[in-house]
Amino acid sequence: MARVEFTNPFRCEGAWLRGAIHVHTTASDGLLSPEQALIAYKARGYDFVVIADHWRLTPVDDVAPSVGIIAIPGEELSVGRSLAGTSMHVVAVGLSEELSRERASGWDAQRAIDAVREGGGEALIAHPSWSDLCFADLLGLEGYLGVEVYNTNCDVSAGKGWSWSQWLGLLSSGKLVYGVAADDAHWGSGEHSRLDAFGGWVLVKAGSADADSVLRALRSGMFYSSTGPEILDVEVRGDEVVVRTSPVRAVTFLSREGHGRRYEAVSGGALTEVRHGLSGRERFVVVACEDWSGRVAWTNPMRVLPD
Template sequence: MKKRIFPRFENTYKGNLHSHTTRSDGAYDLETVIKAYKEKGYQFLCISDHRRYYISSIKDNEEFIILDGMEGEVGDSCYHIHAIADYNVNVKERYEAESIWPVTDQSPQETINEYRNKGNICIINHPRWTKFEYEELLEPEGYLGIEVYNHNCDRESLTGYATDYWDYLLRKGKKVYGFASDDAHAKDLHCNVKEFFGGWICVSAAGLAQKDIVSSLKTGDFYASNGPEFLSIELEDNTLRVCTSPVKSIAFITWPEHGRNVYDRSGMDVREAEFAVPSGTQYVRIEITDINGKKAWSNPLFF
């Protein structure tokens, strides 16, 4: 029996979950940042200023929406956790607009618990830039995933990629998703090499509404990218089939068995591949790489 893994819904939407404005330490005001992403063809954006909660007046739209949220911090450390509003759940109390997240002595787990109790999903940001030990991400419970690519960190200090953290968590049985984002702060919108528009996610959702986008984030119906695209992922019996934009390789990454890397020996583009999942496999994720070294990451399939 054939099952379509991605896209699960008819429509997909491109967005960035990690952005900063002059409300915290960003270089551009709110209106400039929103306008820039809309003009670039993004369909949703989370205004995630440090420790300052943003609430949008528009919850759904046919062209562009803002997700409510913030980037909070564990104490005064570099341990940064996204809170993104989930209006699919009923809670007694939510953060109000412009609420300030205080510098406290809360642990990461206490921070995640508070975010969730106030109706948010949680994402742990830029683990390599934060200089995490692997075990530090294994301990907390209740977060949705980690940034496997942070564009600003990559530009700033070559600390943007974190798929090794992701695979460590997946090998340990932690079911977490992989996100890519900009985290742009600099005043470089008009530069050729900029912090903006370098990392994003593409979400398959029932519609362009806050509830729908967040619902699909919770079920992993998205992929992360800094370049190429996944067009379709299907599973038939134990065989995965994937179609992509033109890339130089399509890698099936598994545990505990070795996966498979598909490429053309003459150096031509590849656009599709298949992989028979070995018996005993715990998870498979797909990583594609284009001719410029840009990548996209599917979420893991758990077996």
């Protein structure tokens, strides 16, 4: 038998809002102005955008209302040194005061996370694989909301978009941080690469359509992330988890060591509903739904305890 602790966005009141959580503009090294970036996301059906320019808290209040999209102020900081000797990028979401490069001189990642939270924001660890981070780099850090499990720009520009191993290492170690999908859009695309936008997003279940409600939902884990598929429902019934999804080729219950399980559609079929019984030895479960193009939607972690 198992006992499950899960903040379940599929079983609470509110509306789903689709958002891009890490976007650059001409205020740093992006190619679109803040207004152009918001218009582009609005045209693709997004409800909110976090503008996170490098070392710049880009003003968004003057442009967002006319575009008709929720804009959340953010910033991206590059600080510290990883075990590989690289710097660590921290995305601040919902920041109220700019953190300048000068002020952050000499900061390590923990100091940056603390400063983001002191400034009213939440911190995400950007693109662990692109930064050559291992989960040990992140295990000792406290107070961050989660990690980017997928980053579109790092995928299309360097083939280092996915960071499953870093996230699963943290979860297996008992650190149940959230895992998000982000674009990190800079709006460039070369001859042999696709645009680094609209490739990874979060869907938050928010009480109302405003920045404060989105932030509250992010803080409490009331969201899931996707690069394609749609998760329609997750139900926890005792020690059984039932997942309904848009048609996919595989549904995986990721867990510690080999305590999870992968279900695949066989002989040309598709999966739209999977039931999985928990043993109580999992410690955590993340449900990942993968389509035929390798695009994935995943939940935040459920904590599983022996009953």
